[in-house]
Amino acid sequence: MKSDITLTVDGQRYALTVDNRVTLLDALRDNLGVTSAKKGCDHGQCGSCTVLLNGRRATTCLAFAVAHDEADITTSAGLAQDGDLHPLHRAFIDHDAFQCGYCTPGQICSAVGMLDEARQGWPSAVTAEVTSAPPLDTAEIRERMSGNLCRCGACVNIVAAISEVATGRRLAAFPSAAEPRQERWS
Amino acid sequence: MIPFEYKQAEDEHTAVATVTGNSRAAFLGGGTNLVDHMKLGIAAPELLVDVTRLPLDRIECLPDGGLRVGAAVRNSDLAADSAVRERYPVLTQALLAGASGQLRNLATTGGNLLQRTRCVYFQDTTTPCNKREPGQGCSALEGHTRYHAVLGASKHCVAVHPSDMAVALAALDALVHVQGPDGGRAIPATELHRLPGEHPEWDTVLRHGELITAVELPPLPFATRSRYRKARDRASFAFALVSVAAALDVTDGIVRGARIAFGGLAHKPWRARLAEQALLGRPATDDEFRASAEAELADAQPLPGNEFKLPMARNMLVATLRELSGDDAP
Numbered sequence: 001m002k003s004d005i006t007l008t009v010d011g012q013r014y015a016l017t018v019d020n021r022v023t024l025l026d027a028l029r030d031n032l033g034v035t036s037a038k039k040g041c042d043h044g045q046c047g048s049c050t051v052l053l054n055g056r057r058a059t060t061c062l063a064f065a066v067a068h069d070e071a072d073i074t075t076s077a078g079l080a081q082d083g084d085l086h087p088l089h090r091a092f093i094d095h096d097a098f099q100c101g102y103c104t105p106g107q108i109c110s111a112v113g114m115l116d117e118a119r120q121g122w123p124s125a126v127t128a129e130v131t132s133a134p135p136l137d138t139a140e141i142r143e144r145m146s147g148n149l150c151r152c153g154a155c156v157n158i159v160a161a162i163s164e165v166a167t168g169r170r171l172a173a174f175p176s177a178a179e180p181r182q183e184r185w186s
Numbered sequence: 187m188i189p190f191e192y193k194q195a196e197d198e199h200t201a202v203a204t205v206t207g208n209s210r211a212a213f214l215g216g217g218t219n220l221v222d223h224m225k226l227g228i229a230a231p232e233l234l235v236d237v238t239r240l241p242l243d244r245i246e247c248l249p250d251g252g253l254r255v256g257a258a259v260r261n262s263d264l265a266a267d268s269a270v271r272e273r274y275p276v277l278t279q280a281l282l283a284g285a286s287g288q289l290r291n292l293a294t295t296g297g298n299l300l301q302r303t304r305c306v307y308f309q310d311t312t313t314p315c316n317k318r319e320p321g322q323g324c325s326a327l328e329g330h331t332r333y334h335a336v337l338g339a340s341k342h343c344v345a346v347h348p349s350d351m352a353v354a355l356a357a358l359d360a361l362v363h364v365q366g367p368d369g370g371r372a373i374p375a376t377e378l379h380r381l382p383g384e385h386p387e388w389d390t391v392l393r394h395g396e397l398i399t400a401v402e403l404p405p406l407p408f409a410t411r412s413r414y415r416k417a418r419d420r421a422s423f424a425f426a427l428v429s430v431a432a433a434l435d436v437t438d439g440i441v442r443g444a445r446i447a448f449g450g451l452a453h454k455p456w457r458a459r460l461a462e463q464a465l466l467g468r469p470a471t472d473d474e475f476r477a478s479a480e481a482e483l484a485d486a487q488p489l490p491g492n493e494f495k496l497p498m499a500r501n502m503l504v505a506t507l508r509e510l511s512g513d514d515a516p
Contacts, residue, residue: 001189020192020234023221043222050288056262059288062221066192067214067236114287122266125282125422130271146422147286 005069009034010078024060024068025049028075031065036075036105040149047148050106050113051075057113059147076105079112088112091161099152107148111162114144118166136166187224191233198242198365198399201235206367206395213237213397215258215297218289223302227311228318238294242399245269251405257296257398261351262287264295274403276412276431280354283416286423296398298351299362299378302389303453304425305345306330316342317386324386331491333427337483338452343386344489346450347379348425353449354414356457357431360403366396375401376447379454386453408435408443415506416449417498426450428498434470434510441465441474444507448499451486458482461503470511475504 001020006013009032016031025042028034028051037060040048044062051060052074060073079086088108091097098104118140121133126143134140141159150158192214195201205211211233214220223229242256245267253269264270265281285293307313307325314322326334326344334344352375355362360375378390392398412433418424428450435443444465446458461482468474479500486496 001191003192020190021187021224043225044218044289047286047288053291056291057288058291059218059286062218062289063292064192064214064217064221064234067217067234067238110288113291117262117266117287120266122262123271123278123282125279127282130275130278130282143422144287147288 003066003069005066007032007065007068007070008072010036010073010075018065020064020066022065024051024053024063024065024071024073027065028060028073034075034077036077037109038102038105040103040106045149046103046106047110048103048106050109050148052109052113055116057110057117074109076108079108086112087165088161091165092158095157095161095164096154097157097161098150098154103148103150107145107150107158110145110148111165114141115162115166118144136163138163141166187227188230188232190231193233193235195235195237195240198240198397201237201240202365202367202395202397204233204235205397208233209394211235213296215294215300216260216289216292217297218285218293219297219301226309228302228309237296237397242296248402248405251407253403255295255401255403257294257400259295260291261285261293261295261298262290264351265290272410274354274358274406274409274412276357276409276414276433277351277354277403279414280350280429280431283414283426283429284350295351295401298349299355299375299398299401300390300392301349303345304348305334308345317345317382317389320385320387327489331489333425333450334489334492335452336486336488336492336495337448337456338381338454339487340382340384340386342384343382343453345382345386345453347389347452347454349455350414350416350426350429350449352379353429353447353455354431355401355403356455357412357433357445357447358403358406358409359445360401362398363400363402364392364396365399366393370399372402376455376457382453406433406445409433409445411435411510412445413506413510415502417502428495428502430499430502430506432503432506432510434507436470436511439469441468441470441511444478446478446482446503448482448503451495451499458503460484465507470507472504472508475507476500478507479503 038048040046212231242258355375416429461478464478
């Protein structure tokens with residue numbers, strides 16, 4: 001059984017017909033040829049397939065495409081604009097925050113979404129007082145990124161890269177995932 | 187995965203009627219558990235009725251000081267809600283202790299309550315499991331029991347309920363509102379989930395076609411001092427070995443009110459009424475906290491391999507109550 005849906009992926013609108021069993025991840029990769037999001041565990045446990053789904057980070061392997069008709073999706077590749085890498089892309093490179101790179105697109109999307117959540121004042125499981133809006137120290141970043149697994153052991157550098165973007169000189173250039181695409185790179 | 191038909195629910199009543207009319211239909215929420223089960227071959231619905239776009243995504247403050255949470259509210263939004271954080275910090279902490287940021291952005295309140303056990307034998311269709319296929323036998327009884335139940339289990343099933351959120355809701359005396367083919371009803375959160383008994387295949391008291399529409403949190407002023415504590419095999423993104431949800435009212439060093447529930451110990455969130463009774467009117471001391479835990483756990487029947495859960499549960503309860511009774515308590 002099939003359904004007609006529309007997805008906007010990295011600013012491009014697609015109309016497609018999908019078998020109802022196809023996940024968002026498989027629709028991206030197999031139907032649209034968008035391979036930025038990676039298939040790791042395919043069971044929601046590794047985070048490799050994370051994208052920004054309507055502005056919020058989400059895994060795509062446990063979401064049927066048919067249930068996300070009209071969704072706006074940004075992949076890690078789509079975070080780059082006009083040949084310019086996203087500040088998180090650059091920070092990952094500068095900090096040597098990946099080895100094989102397979103989990104990196106999911107890590108990047110998750111970090112973008114996570115920084116937005118933190119900017120909204122959301123607490124995490126390591127926040128001592130949940131009525132507060134905690135600063136993004138190392139413990140907070142580790143907890144908030146725990147849905148993304150890296151088997152290479154680059155984790156320490158991932159935290160360092162995100163920390164730099166969250167707190168350092170790259171902050172001013174950092175766009176919000178919730179903002180419309182065209183306004184992100186002012 | 188078998189082919190299935192997909193429908194967007196138009197309204198509650200149509201959604202309920204559609205699922206009621208087809209024994210192989212299911213409601214679809216965020217999908218983070220159901221889709222996984224369809225991939226694993228544990229669930230094979232032929233019709234999915236998507237209820238995520240129904241207008242059930244609001245959190246409303248009630249006149250009596252309580253909260254009404256729509257069933258389609260995402261776990262991340264519920265955890266971040268300012269009224270929840272102020273009035274029921276235990277609920278925010280429980281939600282944030284579960285899954286990952288990406289999954290909490292998808293998962294819904296109703297779906298979280300209806301997630302099924304992560305017992306490895308239930309998830310592995312090549313091993314016998316009475317919960318998946320009644321009459322097959324329970325592989326866990328002779329298997330790896332580290333994660334299994336120590337309270338309320340039966341010879342047919344020793345699986346534990348996985349939700350962190352549900353443990354907090356059990357402690358808070360939440361009400362679960364459901365809509366069914368014969369109208370609506372409200373079920374106390376403590377009575378939504380079942381112990382396995384002879385029918386481990388039934389996780390809850392819901393009938394086929396009944397849809398969770400909202401969760402209502404009654405006012406509980408002393409829940410501003412409440413906490414969720416969780417022990418697991420890694421620092422984050424893992425199910426509980428043992429968890430504790432507690433709220434404590436201490437005046438002049440005496441316990442005036444206590445709400446306690448355990449996760450990871452039973453087939454359902456385990457409301458610790460014996461421990462609560464043991465604490466009422468008693469001094470807020472470690473000895474009393476320890477005695478209350480012993481009262482609750484006296485009838486526990488651990489399996490070879492999960493005896494550690496008893497001292498773990500006792501110590502976690504003592505530490506949690508100590509923290510809640512201290513001068514620097516939240």
